[in-house]
Amino acid sequence: MMIRGCEFELDPNRNATEFKMYRKGRTSEQRSISTLQKLVSRKNCLLLDVGANVGIYSVFLGSQMAAGSKIIAFEPNPEVAERLARNLEINNLSSLAQIEPVALGASDSVGTLSVSQRNQGASSLVINQGAQAQALEIPVRKLSTYLPQADEHDLWILKADIEGYEDRALASLLEPSLARRPDHILMEITHSDHWQSDLLGDLAKLGYRRVEEMDGNVLLKLD
Numbered sequence: 001m002m003i004r005g006c007e008f009e010l011d012p013n014r015n016a017t018e019f020k021m022y023r024k025g026r027t028s029e030q031r032s033i034s035t036l037q038k039l040v041s042r043k044n045c046l047l048l049d050v051g052a053n054v055g056i057y058s059v060f061l062g063s064q065m066a067a068g069s070k071i072i073a074f075e076p077n078p079e080v081a082e083r084l085a086r087n088l089e090i091n092n093l094s095s096l097a098q099i100e101p102v103a104l105g106a107s108d109s110v111g112t113l114s115v116s117q118r119n120q121g122a123s124s125l126v127i128n129q130g131a132q133a134q135a136l137e138i139p140v141r142k143l144s145t146y147l148p149q150a151d152e153h154d155l156w157i158l159k160a161d162i163e164g165y166e167d168r169a170l171a172s173l174l175e176p177s178l179a180r181r182p183d184h185i186l187m188e189i190t191h192s193d194h195w196q197s198d199l200l201g202d203l204a205k206l207g208y209r210r211v212e213e214m215d216g217n218v219l220l221k222l223d
Helices: 016-024 030-040 058-060 078-090 201-206
Strands: 045-050 071-075 097-099 108-114 136-141 153-158 184-188 208-213 217-222
Touching: 030 058, 030 153, 030 184, 030 208, 045 058, 058 071, 058 078, 071 078, 078 097, 078 153, 201 208, 201 217
Parallel strands: 045 071, 045 153, 071 097, 153 184
Antiparallel strands: 108 136, 184 217, 208 217
């Protein structure tokens, strides 16, 4: 299915994101996607797509980035990760994409992902998806493991949408030893009541400024 110049293979029966794309011919979070597309357009970028789902951010942003850019897409659900890989492939983005079948957290560990049978995109490490949900044991890794050592990209973008686990997934960004942090962060705040720390306050102390709220997300910029 072609949407805004990009092609997607969809399973609308088990994922609300894919259902909306199939039924309405458009994605959720269009304003957020368009805003990030403008930021990355024709730039050499690193995109960290945390909670990549089937790739709407990775595909739409990857289609705008310059040669030499890189996508690291984190998606721990194997079924969803297969569709993510396929959507990157059919849009000729496989060569710049690295799919990591892990969740991100404050430390390396093993977690239990509650996988909704009706909406795989709502799967969570902290929100129980109901009696019919599948409990999937998954590896959890620190974000700092995946940050490049060389300063080889002009722009770093991090997008995080992981159903209330954003504070633990992005804990690595608070480490004082980091040589570089993302220039922009787009983060879901809909489930911030499940956070264990004041992530936005901690990021503000590092120099991140709140630019805009849209689609249940907040966009931050590092000044």
